[in-house]
Amino acid sequence: MPQMPKDFSLLLAYWAGKRAGRAMPSRADIDPTELPGRLWPHLMLLDVLREGGRIRFRYRLVGSVFEEAFGRNPTGQYQDEVIPTQAVYRRYIIELFNAVVRLKKPQYTESIFTLPGQSMPTMTRRLMLPLSNDGKTVNMMLNAYEYEYPPGTPGRIETGILTFNELVREYLTP
Secondary structure (H helix, E strand, O other): OOOOOHHHHHHHHHHHHHOOOOOOOOHHHOOHHHOOHHHHHHEEEEEEEEEOOEEEEEEEEEOHHHHHHHOOOOOOOEHHHHOOOOHHHHHHHHHHHHHHHHHOOOEEEEEEEEOOOOOOOEEEEEEEEEEOOOOOOOOEEEEEEEEEOOOOOOOOHHHOOOEEEEEEEEEOOO
């Protein structure tokens, strides 16, 4: 298992405990008040919608960490409308989420990216957890995000991403 942030490990253990013998828990099984409040700003809920033969992800709820990074609250918007338009980065993020839906397994990733005006890259850590109402089809995701910006650099992803590189991608078996 990768060395993920301690609170992400706690969230993964919580998710695994809520499975109750199933492949994945449902949204109804998740009670944010059972999680430490320090984790809440990092959380995100995504609806997984199947439209015309493709999957789209709509932000249902985002924590302040993600909202600050994007300079707005994307609740109700689709991921492909919010992620910066650089085609390679957008495809990368959407593929990460599609992989969770396809494999029905938690995924942990780390990547770095450079924003305009940054001399050093920003580190992003993501934990993506599938949720299912029927135990078979992923219809939501519970995610946690952490951004580590270079000192003295405001992080605003909406300004565009100049470069990025994936460092870790691991599918987790709880």
